[in-house]
Amino acid sequence: MSNLDAVLQILSWSLIISGSFFVVVGAIGMLRFPDFWARLHAASVTESGGVILLLAGMCIQAGFTLITVKLMIIGLFLFITGPTSTHAVANAALVSGLRPKSLSTHPNSNGLEDDKR
Amino acid sequence: MRLIVYALLLGALWLLWSGIYKPIIISFGAASIGLVLLITHRMNTVDEDKVPIELSPIKFLGYLIWLLVEIAKSNIAVTKTILSPTMPIRQNLFEVPYTQRTDLGQVIFANSITLTPGTVSVETETGHFLVHAVSYSAADMDALANMDARVSATELAGSS
Amino acid sequence: MIYAFAILAILIAMALVLVRLIKGPTLYDRVLAVNSFGTHTVLLIGVVGFWNGRPDFLDIALLYALINFVGTIAILKFFRYRAIGDVMWTPPQQDEGR
Numbered sequence: 001m002s003n004l005d006a007v008l009q010i011l012s013w014s015l016i017i018s019g020s021f022f023v024v025v026g027a028i029g030m031l032r033f034p035d036f037w038a039r040l041h042a043a044s045v046t047e048s049g050g051v052i053l054l055l056a057g058m059c060i061q062a063g064f065t066l067i068t069v070k071l072m073i074i075g076l077f078l079f080i081t082g083p084t085s086t087h088a089v090a091n092a093a094l095v096s097g098l099r100p101k102s103l104s105t106h107p108n109s110n111g112l113e114d115d116k117r
Numbered sequence: 118m119r120l121i122v123y124a125l126l127l128g129a130l131w132l133l134w135s136g137i138y139k140p141i142i143i144s145f146g147a148a149s150i151g152l153v154l155l156i157t158h159r160m161n162t163v164d165e166d167k168v169p170i171e172l173s174p175i176k177f178l179g180y181l182i183w184l185l186v187e188i189a190k191s192n193i194a195v196t197k198t199i200l201s202p203t204m205p206i207r208q209n210l211f212e213v214p215y216t217q218r219t220d221l222g223q224v225i226f227a228n229s230i231t232l233t234p235g236t237v238s239v240e241t242e243t244g245h246f247l248v249h250a251v252s253y254s255a256a257d258m259d260a261l262a263n264m265d266a267r268v269s270a271t272e273l274a275g276s277s
Numbered sequence: 278m279i280y281a282f283a284i285l286a287i288l289i290a291m292a293l294v295l296v297r298l299i300k301g302p303t304l305y306d307r308v309l310a311v312n313s314f315g316t317h318t319v320l321l322i323g324v325v326g327f328w329n330g331r332p333d334f335l336d337i338a339l340l341y342a343l344i345n346f347v348g349t350i351a352i353l354k355f356f357r358y359r360a361i362g363d364v365m366w367t368p369p370q371q372d373e374g375r
Binding site: 012013016017019020024028043051054070073078081085089096098 | 283286290294297306308310335343346350
Binding site for chain 2: 336
């Protein structure tokens with residue numbers, strides 16, 4: 001029994017540590033990336049990887065209680081609203097005429113013409 | 118009938134959240150459920166906007182597990198991009214066609230694109246999404262087509 | 278304690294996002310930073326609750342997540358239509374949105 005407990009402890013610790021790592025990496029990316037469109041992706045590292053790992057680690061720490069249910073509801077909610085608000089920001093930026101600085105690979109396809117697939 | 122189902126669902130949710138089971142607190146909960154049902158009933162009569170759920174639950178669970186693996190993979194890829202000293206960014210805006218019939222399927226596909234770091238769905242038009250990728254490669258189109266097929270597979274067949 | 282480590286990491290990340298919030302050249306950088314800051318806050322509230330041994334803080338975290346989402350959408354709506362309530366359709370402005 002204590003053996004299983006130790007395994008769960010180590011598992012949740014590693015989940016929380018890697019979650020914290022992704023949170024910090026996302027923030028570093030938001031600071032380092034050169035323009036808005038790249039920063040979107042840095043923010044989504046925090047919003048998917050960091051949130052999932054941290055909440056999963058806390059779920060294991062809480063065990064089978066009401067707290068786990070609450071954590072899962074928070075996770076579900078962030079799972080739905082995170083992409084939605086990211087999409088809303090990106091869409092608003094596109095509508096207002098903000099474009100990526102360098103479309104390096106395909107200079108012709110700025111997304112407003114038909115794809116040549 | 119629909120109202121009773123909603124009331125039971127809301128009651129279960131409320132009991133899960135509260136955790137304190139005294140008569141006065143529970144009566145507050147019942148009152149709030151009644152208020153919510155009243156307000157949603159009024160809203161439903163204002164705009165008749167029903168969203169039918171046409172998904173097969175088992176396939177959707179399988180899709181979620183696959184999606185978690187994809188999120189992990191692309192998280193590591195974007196982390197490498199962020200932490201590498203040169204930051205190899207190859208931005209691209211490109212169109213991804215979708216094949217889902219239902220609105221819910223399209224929402225799930227677009228949200229999945231955004232949820233995996235490295236790709237963000239920017240604009241929805243009829244027949245395709247506009248997707249922005251931070252480190253674009255030709256394999257991205259195939260990966261997204263694969264995801265598209267998987268989302269379409271979770272939809273129930275037969276219904277229009 | 279493991280939670281102290283997580284709290285430290287989230288605080289560092291919040292400071293970095295705050296720098297982007299102040300520096301961010303365009304409006305959308307700032308909105309993105311505010312949204313990301315809100316997500317960090319939700320996580321911070323949850324982890325602090327566990328650290329104190331009071332997981333009841335999760336209620337506040339969920340409430341903050343709700344407010345953060347609605348707030349982001351409200352800010353974007355305001356800057357697109359210049360109004361929060363009912364709006365008449367106006368064509369989007371083609372400015373850089375500083």
